[in-house]
Amino acid sequence: MTTSLLSAPAATALRDALLTDRERALTRLYRRAFPLVRRYVCGHGGTAQDAQDVFHDALVVLYEQAVGGTLVLTASASTYLVGIARNLWHHELRRRDRLPHEALPAELELQAAEESADTAEPAFAVLDYVERLGEKCRNVLLAFYYFQQPLTQIAAANGYRSVRSATVQKFKCLERLRNSVRRAFTAETIEY
């Protein structure tokens, strides 16, 4: 099979699978690819926990590329996933060589690499307020803005009668989040 034949439909199929039933699609990828990643990491100076950490990082990268429409597959998704994990593990080994006494969780490293200094700090501040939202609001916002589920699916999953109702609810939740953050920042400004 040629690359051009494989790439677009395979990436689209993966995207659809992740959006339709995330748990099932991720479990399938996990079953296929994790044993290979564990064998590789454990054979190259890492522990089982290291293998799990880089594999989760690789899955996050794959998920974001797949649902964001930027994924180009030239091999199976599992092969691609193993490739990302191997690269991440090499990167981590180089980091450990440079800074042998500084333990940095792979999760933070991935975030640090992808967030600029200007946006990382406010993002972590906002995170606290996302955690404090009610469960329904939190689910709606994450489903739309991170997991990139279509509003039709969000409406059905949360019992909204229409896409329009789900859209209004999404903006109400976003407004609630913004107001919480704004109140907190205003209070901080007054305190100092």
Add this chain to the structure above:
Amino acid sequence: MRPELERLQLIEQQLLNNPAALPAQDWNVRLLIDGELAADAQAQQQLYHGLRVAGRRQLRQELRLIHERLHAGRFAWLRRLWPG
């Protein structure tokens, strides 16, 4: 929708490059007319970054659960024999 929500929608369309986003020139005019629009857009951008961090955190939690389900069970019989 209430005007406040419509404003959030307007900003979102610009920030997320929605097909309904205003042409750059029109958006720039709005920024000139509305003195608070730039600050509101920046604040909203920070919300999206925060939601991305929160989404990643949730995805990692889901992955940990999948890992436990697939791999922890393999040694469950051993733990039953030698608890603790």
